[in-house]
Ligand SMILES: CCCCC/C=C\C/C=C\C/C=C\C/C=C\C/C=C/C(=O)SCCNC(=O)CCNC(=O)[C@H](O)C(C)(C)COP(=O)(O)OP(=O)(O)OC[C@H]1O[C@@H](n2cnc3c(N)ncnc32)[C@H](O)[C@@H]1OP(=O)(O)O
């Protein structure tokens with residue numbers, strides 16, 4: 001019996017769990033890996049046993065100051081408990097523990113862990129690492145990553161903060177020369193951090209060498225007051241992540257020692273001589289890390305929101321399908337399935353590619369340490385495209401889940417506002433999505449040039465297919481092929497065609513006299529399409545490869561249903577492109593649609609068990625609609641009764657305004 005079934009649960013949800021064709025626990029093991037799943041359970045138990053991690057009230061009812069104080073309290077507790085609760089050397093355990101204890105809306109250590117420590121690990125030289133890393137890991141300071149300025153986020157070449165080297169004192173002078181040079185956005189900068197990685201234009205011997213990272217103390221270690229010459233604060237409430245004190249920062253001729261510059265790659269010698277790095281973008285590795293991590297992060301958001309939507313749709317009865325047979329669970333409507341199940345499938349696809357890209361990141365960082373930088377452009381290209389596509393599709397998917405839950409989906413109690421507002425940040429941070437799509441397109445255009453000139457680069461799993469000659473006509477038909485060769489070939493065909501077409505147009509525009517840059521801008525929409533097609537191909541192939549590795553037949557069959565849905569849903573999404581050149585026929589599109597509908601029907605009886613197997617606890621979901629026990633209605637009422645507005649039957653200012661107005665209106669009407 002499923003470990004998710006307990007006495008007192010909503011019977012509709014129990015009925016769904018009993019219907020499953022597979023063992024939920026075995027599926028959870030397959031999804032997370034046996035060891036990880038066991039550790040997740042142990043960590044979750046640990047947190048449940050320590051009630052001090054509980055929020056004093058739902059965070060939705062807290063003011064911003066209360067939110068930040070609560071997050072800070074829990075962050076300190078988290079660090080105090082970490083060594084007892086988890087193996088701190090295992091990232092998976094840290095991420096899970098942190099998510100359970102601190103939630104997803106931000107915490108004072110967010111940027112310290114995600115960007116500052118990776119920058120120290122990858123950009124500090126040995127001496128600097130010896131000095132900074134133990135203190136960073138030991139929480140002797142909290143650092144953030146200050147790069148974006150009020151005037152520039154994308155175009156790093158135009159950052160205005162300067163770091164001018166003074167050989168006489170062997171110091172850099174940090175300065176913010178204009179209002180637009182104010183650092184703006186860095187997470188945890190406003191109030192929590194006392195150190196920061198600061199990106200500034202490096203000047204030495206009268207020459208500018210471009211943006212470089214510096215490690216800068218911002219606040220006094222004892223009083224926590226900003227150091228002389230430093231102005232720092234919170235940028236105010238935002239669309240979401242209001243638990244995070246995203247900040248602003250200005251420097252007024254602040255002097256820092258020469259060794260504050262990160263010197264693993266580029267260096268300034270004491271006399272001011274600049275030593276360039278082996279690759280000009282090695283200083284950007286923390287950004288590459290977060291871009292890669294976003295893919296898994298989007299998987300987590302999608303799987304959490306589809307868990308909420310599926311569970312709620314199992315207990316929500318509304319309307320009849322066959323008149324007179326009683327109200328159905330809303331999950332029985334095909335439209336509901338069409339809204340929610342593709343989000344599950346995409347979540348799984350993102351999880352699988354997310355694992356791949358993080359491994360590639362780790363391998364590339366190791367290679368760089370050993371002096372091999374050859375994988376840097378490939379990692380950059382695929383991580384930019386994946387970050388952009390998964391954050392965008394993730395955002396759309398979360399919104400579908402919310403809308404699938406009707407009015408209650410619009411409540412903060414649903415958990416959707418928190419998930420959505422956190423998730424959509426990823427469309428912008430770490431490189432705005434259009435900009436990221438265009439970065440991948442740069443790489444694709446190089447590949448197109450190589451194809452046209454008949455000189456393929458050295459073999460590479462991600463782009464090799466571009467150099468293949470695929471079928472000239474789509475081979476999708478009604479026969480079942482577990483390798484989905486014809487679908488993958490269709491995606492490859494679309495990617496290859498769009499890439500080559502936009503390359504040819506770029507060349508043609510230049511032949512007509514446009515500069516490369518102007519031609520590029522005229523082709524930008526299609527360049528983004530090429531990236532999307534390439535990323536779709538990558539996600540799809542990774543999904544197929546991973547499903548083919550599953551040994552257990554009953555579990556494999558569930559994954560195959562999700563894969564079928566994923567692939568044919570993507571075919572329908574890019575149908576215009578496949579039909580445009582006559583590669584796919586209308587009949588084949590009809591087959592694809594039929595495959596989507598068949599997959600929805602196959603997934604339907606397993607849906608509740610599938611989302612259970614993602615093993616997302618109520619503590620993580622923070623959702624009344626997505627509760628494991630399905631007891632939504634009584635808990636919605638309890639939740640509303642906790643609203644601070646309900647502390648008073650009559651609001652203290654009622655008689656001052658509305659009461660007075662109505663009294664006066666009544667008086668007047670009596671006259
Ligand atoms: C369940 C799993 C949970 C896991 C949880 C784990 C971690 C948490 C994950 C998520 C984080 C959560 C919270 C954190 C939230 C927010 C943090 C946000 C932080 C930030 O936003 S920091 C600021 C980020 N800013 C940017 O991204 C700026 C974007 N701009 C750029 O990157 C670049 O300027 C540019 C647009 C890419 C262009 O670069 P530029 O310097 O102008 O160079 P060009 O001359 O145009 O290009 C030259 C050449 O270099 C290539 N290039 C560019 N960048 C890179 C790179 N990084 N690596 C390699 N190569 C690069 C470029 O493509 C060009 O190549 P060519 O060969 O074509 O010339």
Ligand SMILES: Cc1cc2nc3c(=O)[nH]c(=O)nc-3n(C[C@H](O)[C@H](O)[C@H](O)COP(=O)(O)OP(=O)(O)OC[C@H]3O[C@@H](n4cnc5c(N)ncnc54)[C@H](O)[C@@H]3O)c2cc1C
Nearest residue numbers: 145146147148152153154185186187425428429430431434
């Ligand atoms: C939640 C959140 C957290 C953040 N955390 C941090 C942090 O910790 N540290 C930090 O340093 N920064 C942080 N940022 C800043 C973030 O990295 C930038 O906002 C982001 O890189 C985009 O830059 P921008 O805001 O200057 O947008 P702009 O570059 O001004 O972009 C505006 C619009 O112009 C378009 N555009 C710009 N350039 C191009 C181009 N070359 N081609 C085509 N279109 C273009 C974009 O599509 C975009 O829609 C954060 C931002 C957010 C929202």
